[in-house]
Amino acid sequence: MNVTIQQCYVRQDTLTDPGEFAGAYDDLPETISGLREVVSGLIVHVALAERYGIPPDTPMVRQTQPVADRLKSIQASFAGSLTAARPPRSRTFGTCRDYALLLCSMLRSRSIAARVRCGFATYIGDDIYHDHWICEYWSPADKRWRQADAQLDALQIDQQQITFDCANLPSDAFLTASQAWRLARSNAVAAGAFGHAPTTGLWFLHVNVYRDLLSLTNRQISAWDGWRDAPPGGKVLKVGALAELDRLAELVTAFEDGAEPFAVLDAAASRCLTPSWLS
Numbered sequence: 001m002n003v004t005i006q007q008c009y010v011r012q013d014t015l016t017d018p019g020e021f022a023g024a025y026d027d028l029p030e031t032i033s034g035l036r037e038v039v040s041g042l043i044v045h046v047a048l049a050e051r052y053g054i055p056p057d058t059p060m061v062r063q064t065q066p067v068a069d070r071l072k073s074i075q076a077s078f079a080g081s082l083t084a085a086r087p088p089r090s091r092t093f094g095t096c097r098d099y100a101l102l103l104c105s106m107l108r109s110r111s112i113a114a115r116v117r118c119g120f121a122t123y124i125g126d127d128i129y130h131d132h133w134i135c136e137y138w139s140p141a142d143k144r145w146r147q148a149d150a151q152l153d154a155l156q157i158d159q160q161q162i163t164f165d166c167a168n169l170p171s172d173a174f175l176t177a178s179q180a181w182r183l184a185r186s187n188a189v190a191a192g193a194f195g196h197a198p199t200t201g202l203w204f205l206h207v208n209v210y211r212d213l214l215s216l217t218n219r220q221i222s223a224w225d226g227w228r229d230a231p232p233g234g235k236v237l238k239v240g241a242l243a244e245l246d247r248l249a250e251l252v253t254a255f256e257d258g259a260e261p262f263a264v265l266d267a268a269a270s271r272c273l274t275p276s277w278l279s
Contacts, residue, residue, distance in 0.1 A: 003261075003262065005255070005256075005258060005262065006113040006138045007113070008113075008262045009108070009113040009114055009115045009138070009218075010108060010111055010112070010113050011108065012105065012108050012109070013218035014066065014218075015066045015067060015101060015218070015220050015221060016067050016101060016104050016105040016108055016218075016220075017066075017067065017068060017105070018067050018068055018071055018105055018109065019067075019068035019071075020068070021068060021071035021072065021075070022109065024071055024075075024081075024082050025082075025106055025109050027081055027082075027083060028082060028083065028106060029083070032107070032112075032137065032148065032167050033165070033166075033167040035103060035106045035107065036103055036148050036149075036150045036166060036167045037153075038082055038083055038106075039099055039102050039103045039106070039150040040099065040150055040151060040152060040153035040154075040166075041085065041086055041091070041153055042074055042082060042086065042091055042092065042102065043070075043091055043092050043093065043094045043098055043099055043102070043151075044088055044091045044092070044093055044094075045093075045094065045095060045096065045099075045151060046060045046061075046062050046093050046094065046095060047095070048156070049093070051155065051159070052088035052089075052155070053088060053089075054088060054089065060093040061093055061094070062093075062094075062095060063225075064094065064095065064097045064098055064101065064220070064221050064225070065094065065098060066101075067101055067102055067105040070092065070094070070098060070101070070102060073092045074091075074092055077090050077091065077092055078090040078091070095133075096132050096133045096134070096149075096151050097116065097118075097133040097220065099133075099135075099149075099150035099151040100116045100117075100133045100134055100135040100150060100151075101116055101135075101220060102150065103135040103148060103150040104116050104135045104137075107135070107137050112137055112138065113137065113138035114135055114136065114137040114138070115135070115136050115215070115216060115218075116133060116134075116135055116136075116215050116220050117133065117134055117135070117136050117147070117174075117176055117212060117215060117216075118132075118133050118176070118177050118208050118211040118212040118215050119132065119133075119134075119174055119175050119176040119177045119179065119180060119208060119212060120132060120174070120175050120177070120180050120194050120208070121134070121149070121173065121174050122172065122173055122174070122175075123160060123162060123173055124160070125197070126197075128189075128193040128194075129175060129180060129189070129193050129194045129195075130195075130196070130197075131194075131195060131196035131204070131208065132149075132174065133215075134147050134148060134149045134150075134169070134174055135147070135148050135149075135150060136148075145256075146167075146168050146169075147168070147169040147173075147174055148166065148167045148168065148169065149166050149169060149174070150166075152166045176212055176252070177205065177208035177209045177211065177212035177213075177249075178209055178212065178213075178248070178249040178252040178253060180194050180205055180208070181205050181206070181209050181245060181246075181249045182249055182253075184202060184205055185242075185246060185249075191205060199227070199228075202237055202242075203235045203236070203237055204227070205245075206237060206241065206245050207224055207227045207275075209245055209248055209249060209252075210222075210224050210248075210272050210275070211224045211225070212252070213248060213251075213252060213265070213268065213269050213272060214269050214272065214273070216252065216255070216265060216269070217262075217265055217266045217269040217270075219269060219273075222273060223273060223274055223275055223278060224275050226275070226278075227275070230275070230277040231277060234275075234276060234277030235277075241276070248268065248272075251264070251265065251268055252265070
């Protein structure tokens with residue numbers, strides 16, 4: 001039997017599995033919007049902590065955690081239902097990927113196909129296209145993937161003047177890394193418009209192409225996350241690397257269109273586990 005793309009993302013993986021805390025999902029809202037809102041109130045992004053009155057000397061872990069560990073930390077910080085309103089100081093700390101992973105886990109627990117995507121948002125920070133992670137989920141009614149940003153809580157929605165549905169992002173709000181790569185390579189958008197300030201350009205774009213490829217094969221954490229530690233000499237792309245990234249971006253697009261099976265994407269991802277600066 002042929003496995004559809006949607007079926008590849010219904011079951012939990014190592015990072016999204018809630019483990020012994022699966023019961024914490026029992027009283028969650030029925031709607032995807034409701035789930036997204038719950039997740040937004042469980043984590044404080046380390047880069048935004050001061051907005052919530054968190055002192056800058058507060059210990060904060062930036063590394064993405066498996067969902068089971070996240071749920072354990074949530075209960076240690078504020079025991080009780082995940083739907084309970086938690087003051088910022090009683091939330092856990094993380095980054096955009098932690099929000100996306102947790103929402104993905106909740107959706108999969110309801111047999112809703114969901115996956116975590118790496119790319120660039122147009123609505124965060126001062127950059128045109130800011131490094132970001134979101135969650136995609138399959139809509140049977142629309143027969144397409146929808147995108148949800150679980151990081152945006154009431155404070156961020158107000159401060160960033162968000163007017164769209166955070167559980168169903170507009171098509172131009174978030175670009176996957178492959179979409180962004182193609183725009184930069186065709187000179188439709190300057191490569192310097194993409195990045196994580198102050199790191200921008202084709203080199204950072206290529207980092208996210210690999211991270212999104214790996215995330216699509218349920219490897220949401222990888223050695224590519226150490227891009228900050230790459231030496232200056234390792235932040236230069238050779239001509240051969242550009243051609244390889246073009247090929248990978250096309251492969252991701254073909255997979256999303258249903259023209260390539262998951263196995264082909266997985267095989268490609270397995271060859272891309274180690275960044276060039278570590279090889």
